[in-house]
Amino acid sequence: MRAAMNPPNMSELPDRRKGRWQLILILLMVIGPMVLATLMYKLQFWVPDSRSYHGELIGDGQTRADIGVQADEQRWQLLVTAPTACAADCQQLVYLARQLQIGLGRDASRASHALASAQPLSTDYDAKLKAEYPQLQRYALDLSTFGKNAAAPGDAQLWIVDPHGNLVLRYDATVKGKDLLNDLRHLLKLSNIG
Structure with missing residues (x-):
């Protein structure tokens, strides 16, 4: 007490x-x-100016449907869009998309390549695609939707699309294959999806 x-x-x-x-x-x-x-x-202070990717980052939640492509792919996709006839630039990007998928090696099954064209392909090129690009997925490109999108320019482009259908990066026909392959490998390394 x-x-x-x-x-x-x-x-x-x-x-x-x-x-x-x-x-x-x-x-x-x-x-x-x-x-x-x-x-x-x-x-917007202390934001780094450098970047580790080579394409144009599409970070606003746009999807394939926002550029006029209706697809249901559950893997990473290298999508070539051709709002006009698939000329030399477009054909080079289609070839590059296939080579990139092959270049992924053991991760090749995590990605696919595709072409979305607004106009019918020439009969020669169509036959070539069927013979030499058997895994190429082909879609119709809705020009009215494509034209409304400010991120979609009027010439052939290559887009990296994630398994949820979101647009990640965009490249024009002047892209170097090695830079694009490095970007894609980096995305696959960081991603747990697809």
């Missing part, structure tokens, strides 16, 4: 203050990075 009547020991007070400071520091360590990241995003 006598111990309960004694006033609290003064040596306990600094321990409480120390504990409060520790709690505040822990909360700052947890919440601080989130607040900093949000401010960096909103105010």
Whole structure:
């Protein structure tokens, strides 16, 4: 009983203050990075200027349907779009898409290649595709939808599409195959889907 009547020991007070400071520091360590990241995003400061990809990043949630292609592919896809006749640039991109899929080696089954054209192909090129590109998927390209999309220019393009149908990167006909292959390998390495 006598111990309960004694006033609290003064040596306990600094321990409480120390504990409060520790709690505040822990909360700052947890919440601080989130607040900093949000401010960096909103105010656009300390954002790196460099990038590790070679194409144009499509990071606004657009899908194949937004560029006029109706497809249900569940793998990564190298999609060539041809809003006009599939001329030399388009044919080069179709060839490049097939070579890239082959170049993936053991990951080749995780990707496919496709051509979406707005106009019928010439009979010679159509026969060549059937004979030499048996795995090439072919789709119709809806020009009215394609024309409404600001990210879709009027010439042949090659798009990397993820397994959910989202557009990831876009390349024009001047792309180097090695750069595109490096981008695709990097995406497949980071991805758990497809």
